[in-house]
Amino acid sequence: MIQAETTVAREIDLAAQAADGVLLAGTLTLPTGPGPHPAVLCLPGSGKLDRDSNAGKLRMDLGRPLAATLARHGIASLRYDRRGVGATPGDWHTVGFLDNRADAAAALQALRGHPEVRGRAVGVLGHSEGAVHAMWLAAHTHPAAAVLLAGYARSGEAAVQWQLGRLAETMPRPLSRVLRRVASKQLARVSATTTDAARMGGIRVNAKWWREQLAYDPRADLSRIQAPVFAITGRKDVQVDPADLDVIANLVPGARIRRVPDLTHLLRRTDGPGTVFGYRKLLRRSVEDDLLTGIAQWLAPRLS
Structure with a gap:
């Protein structure tokens, strides 16, 4: 177990055991001072993401600043590498949407038991x-x-179609038509596949994830939430x-609910249209600090 000290937090390596025994390698960030502390499980977006929401050179860098902000408000947090990413073993291409959910539930159990x-x-x-x-x-x-950051509330297929x-709106009409047809x-x-991974246009994709994500509709679960x-x-x-x-x-x-003016899916603000073509430039900047602070301030009294 490795422990690092900073002025506002301690970081501890923590591996949460999934239902099949795989160890999900993660970081438990703790506020300074005596515990036990309130805590939050932090879950990344889609893709081959590590505990800091980074995928190779595509670096969102959400995990560490979020954990630091939470720690400043007295809240511990756990973030972890997905299967087949970073220090967590496995083949990312064969992991399903429901597998990610089950791993999240296992990580939550591990956090609660620390x-x-x-x-x-x-x-x-x-x-x-x-x-x-x-x-x-x-x-x-x-x-x-x-806390739900940029979460959709419709079927996965409807979310992808939106x-x-x-994306099509940002393209000339001929290209827009081609995009819609090809997509x-x-x-x-991918919906007709039966294997965990499949070749699509010569590229290996996680077909199981796509089938399960397209089929899932979160609205029934939203109606059950009491927290x-x-x-x-x-x-x-x-x-x-x-x-x-x-x-x-x-x-x-x-x-x-809060709609943040000028905020993009990357949790950075822009004066432009916010299209995916501007993502690389946006990622040169940090996640909006006032957004993270507002989240921590909302959480603190509800976890006390």
Whole structure:
């Protein structure tokens, strides 16, 4: 076990054991001072992401600043590498959407059972795909609170179709038509697969993940949530419809929703349209500090 000291937090290597015995390698960040502490499980978006929401050179760098902000407000946090990423073993291409959910539930159990964590004061926080898993966890595992960052509230297939529509709007009409036609064929092909991984256009894709994600609709689980919920989506998000916040508000009594002006799916603000073509430039900047601070300030009294 490795421990690192900073002025506001301690970091401890923590491996959560999944249902099949795989150890999900992660980092438990603890506030300074005596515990046990309230805590939050942090879940990343989709893709081959490590504990800091990074995938190779595509670096979102959400995990560490989020953990540091939570620690400054007296809240511990756990983040971990997905299967087949970083220090967690496995083949990422064969991991399904429901496998990610099951691993999240195992990580939540490990966090609740840690001696430096108050087991009854543990919340869940997810971004994008992670927010959808946080919805399920909030409905079925009764956390103390849930934060949903850019989480959709419709079927996975409808969410993907909305994304494609927004992308098509940024292209000339002939290219837009080609994109829609090709994307529809690819979605139909991946839905018809039966293997965990498949070759699509010569590229190995995690077909199981796609089938399960397209089929899942979080609305039934949202209606079961009893915990306090804070749902945030940027007005310039082109991957999740900001209007889904209204669905969340209607399904979760007392849920707080916030549409952040100029905020993109990457949790960075922009003066531009927020399209995916500007992502590389946006990622040169840090996640918005005021957003993270607002989340920590909302969580602190609900985990006390």
